[in-house]
Amino acid sequence: MEKIINGKAFVLGDNIDTDQMIPAEYLVYSLTDNEESKKYGHYAFSSVPLEKSGLPKGGIPFIEGDNYKSKYNIVIAGNNFGCGSSREHAPFALQKAGVKIVIAEAYARIFYRNSVDGGFLVPIVTARKINKEISTNDNLEINLETNVLKNLTTGKQYKLEPLGNVLPIVEAGGLFEYARKTGMIKQN
Amino acid sequence: MGMTITEKILAKSSGKNIVVPGDNVWLDIDILMTHDVCGPPTIAIWKKEFGEHAKIWDKNKLVIFPDHYIFTQNSQANRNVDILRQFAKDYSLNNYYDVGTERYKGVCHIALAEEGYNLPGIVLAGTDSHTCTSGAFGLFSTGIGNTDAAFILGTGKMWEKIPASIKFTFNGTLPSYITAKDLILKILGDITTSGGTYKTLEFDGEVVNSLNMDERMTLTNMAIEVGAMNGIIAADNVTVNYVKNRTDKEYELFFSDDNANYFSTYQYNVENFQPMVAKPHSPDNCDIVKNVQGTKLTKCYIGSCTGGKLTDFEAAAKILFGTKVKVSTFIVPASTEVANQLDNVTYNGKTLKDIFIKSGCIIAQSSCAACLGGPSDTVGRSVDRDVVISTTNRNYPGRMGSRKSEVYLASPLTVAASAVTGVITDPRDFI
Numbered sequence: 212m213e214k215i216i217n218g219k220a221f222v223l224g225d226n227i228d229t230d231q232m233i234p235a236e237y238l239v240y241s242l243t244d245n246e247e248s249k250k251y252g253h254y255a256f257s258s259v260p261l262e263k264s265g266l267p268k269g270g271i272p273f274i275e276g277d278n279y280k281s282k283y284n285i286v287i288a289g290n291n292f293g294c295g296s297s298r299e300h301a302p303f304a305l306q307k308a309g310v311k312i313v314i315a316e317a318y319a320r321i322f323y324r325n326s327v328d329g330g331f332l333v334p335i336v337t338a339r340k341i342n343k344e345i346s347t348n349d350n351l352e353i354n355l356e357t358n359v360l361k362n363l364t365t366g367k368q369y370k371l372e373p374l375g376n377v378l379p380i381v382e383a384g385g386l387f388e389y390a391r392k393t394g395m396i397k398q399n
Numbered sequence: 400m401g402m403t404i405t406e407k408i409l410a411k412s413s414g415k416n417i418v419v420p421g422d423n424v425w426l427d428i429d430i431l432m433t434h435d436v437c438g439p440p441t442i443a444i445w446k447k448e449f450g451e452h453a454k455i456w457d458k459n460k461l462v463i464f465p466d467h468y469i470f471t472q473n474s475q476a477n478r479n480v481d482i483l484r485q486f487a488k489d490y491s492l493n494n495y496y497d498v499g500t501e502r503y504k505g506v507c508h509i510a511l512a513e514e515g516y517n518l519p520g521i522v523l524a525g526t527d528s529h530t531c532t533s534g535a536f537g538l539f540s541t542g543i544g545n546t547d548a549a550f551i552l553g554t555g556k557m558w559e560k561i562p563a564s565i566k567f568t569f570n571g572t573l574p575s576y577i578t579a580k581d582l583i584l585k586i587l588g589d590i591t592t593s594g595g596t597y598k599t600l601e602f603d604g605e606v607v608n609s610l611n612m613d614e615r616m617t618l619t620n621m622a623i624e625v626g627a628m629n630g631i632i633a634a635d636n637v638t639v640n641y642v643k644n645r646t647d648k649e650y651e652l653f654f655s656d657d658n659a660n661y662f663s664t665y666q667y668n669v670e671n672f673q674p675m676v677a678k679p680h681s682p683d684n685c686d687i688v689k690n691v692q693g694t695k696l697t698k699c700y701i702g703s704c705t706g707g708k709l710t711d712f713e714a715a716a717k718i719l720f721g722t723k724v725k726v727s728t729f730i731v732p733a734s735t736e737v738a739n740q741l742d743n744v745t746y747n748g749k750t751l752k753d754i755f756i757k758s759g760c761i762i763a764q765s766s767c768a769a770c771l772g773g774p775s776d777t778v779g780r781s782v783d784r785d786v787v788i789s790t791t792n793r794n795y796p797g798r799m800g801s802r803k804s805e806v807y808l809a810s811p812l813t814v815a816a817s818a819v820t821g822v823i824t825d826p827r828d829f830i
């Protein structure tokens with residue numbers, strides 16, 4: 212797990228469900244074929260209504276043109292991020308698009324588990340509604356050792372909640388790595 | 400301090416005498432269910448992590464239902480079913496229900512019930528968020544992702560944090576125009592789509608006891624819509640009789656202690672309940688039907704694991720009998736068994752199928768169909784600026800297809816009444 216993450220913020224509102232992250236019609240693409248799976252990056256957040264995409268102003272697409280990588284590697288969101296279906300394609304799509312970390316007020320359970328167990332991205336919680344205080348395109352620095360987020364654009368700092376129980380799994384890089392490390396399953 | 404039914408089941412599964420909310424435990428999984436969307440990636444992770452000679456921990460506990468993208472020309476969707484078929488062949492799986500054969504069932508959550516997999520007291524995990532549906536049988540069931548499923552496939556184990564329970568008690572006599580769908584929409588309006596995150600929803604009271612298994616499954620099905628880990632209804636005679644007709648496997652019954660600890664409790668008297676609707680674009684954007692009465696529709700949809708069971712179609716048939724629908728109305732039986740029942744179950748001397756055909760509905764083959772949009776050739780899929788009223792469970796932007804469409808969620812009675820008039824209509828106008 213990277214301890215310091217630098218990058219640009221992409222800001223979203225409450226209740227971003229998994230259909231908005233990756234619409235169901237695209238779930239047919241292979242997750243294992245390297246070329247085909249880029250489609251997941253390309254369609255990440257493609258069902259977020261444009262006026263709610265890239266807050267506070269909105270109207271900012273997460274992915275530009277034919278790209279599959281976003282210029283945003285940090286997602287800032289509100290309450291209940293990842294509600295809806297169990298599709299692991301959702302955190303996978305965000306990872307494919309280059310997202311390293313999400314900071315939200317709260318997560319839906321399955322999305323949170325999938326992010327951690329699949330090692331796709333680091334889901335961090337903040338007590339504050341920082342999606343109301345950070346703007347899309349702000350430059351951020353996140354320190355996961357001190358659990359502090361610095362907004363380099365505005366100069367403001369925010370405290371983040373520690374990862375808690377799931378920290379060992381996140382640090383190992385996912386459930387399987389964790390299980391191997393702890394001897395639950397054999398080394399490959 | 401006593402324990403809730405969920406705590407007791409999870410304690411047993413994790414080999415402990417007592418568990419309390421917040422405990423992290425490793426559960427022994429009794430059934431792992433997957434389908435055509437999440438099965439192939441689950442298998443791929445399992446092979447990658449356990450090697451080409453990976454062993455399935457217990458073949459009899461693995462159940463696979465292709466159901467999501469079935470009747471489509473989309474080659475990538477068909478490739479997923481091919482992968483499942485090959486996997487079932489390679490590992491000689493008994494519990495694979497292939498499309499194009501007599502064994503094909505349709506939507507997994509209803510098929511699990513019909514095929515006798517839902518045994519009270521067990522722990523069931525599935526790669527689908529609505530796996531919580533099975534909790535109607537007094538068991539613990541929850542949705543998981545592909546990585547967790549691949550881990551179970553190799554080890555039979557899953558980590559879980561013991562959830563706190565919220566109890567919903569429904570008392571009174573259920574009015575004829577109120578269904579389980581109205582009850583769960585009422586809860587959604589009251590506690591919102593995040594009000595149950597990481598919690599259990601436990602349902603009880605005389606109304607719940609009076610419901611058949613179809614209606615109970617409607618309640619537990621939408622537990623995930625408030626973010627819950629699981630929904631649960633303790634087994635009673637109705638449950639035991641249903642299970643007896645499906646399997647002779649043994650099981651154990653669990654009940655919440657009187658002094659169990661609840662995160663919160665809600666008491667409802669249903670006598671003054673009104674038909675409910677969830678307006679676009681969230682299942683908790685709830686209102687009474689009366690307040691949106693007259694909204695012009697372009698499509699009506701009765702189907703899915705929430706609203707495509709026999710009881711849902713019986714309700715719809717009561718209203719559609721002898722009428723003509725004013726907008727395209729899709730009837731999508733959740734399972735092939737329900738589809739057969741449409742041929743055999745009658746109302747006023749006519750089969751349900753006859754009633755639907757005469758009233759101008761389109762009857763589709765059993766599958767998830769447009770509940771989740773699906774490939775562009777999916778029957779009933781919303782297009783462009785469609786305004787849809789549906790018995791399904793989600794109406795987030797784009798869920799049923801077009802991102803510009805608007806979807807209202809309601810009971811089969813409300814959807815049928817609206818189909819007849821072409822605008823959102825309170826079913827009391829017909830009952």
Ligand code: SF4
Pocket residue numbers: 467506507508527529702703704705766767770771791792
């Ligand atoms: S019918 Fe809809 S909610 Fe049910 S399993 Fe299929 S897609 Fe999911």
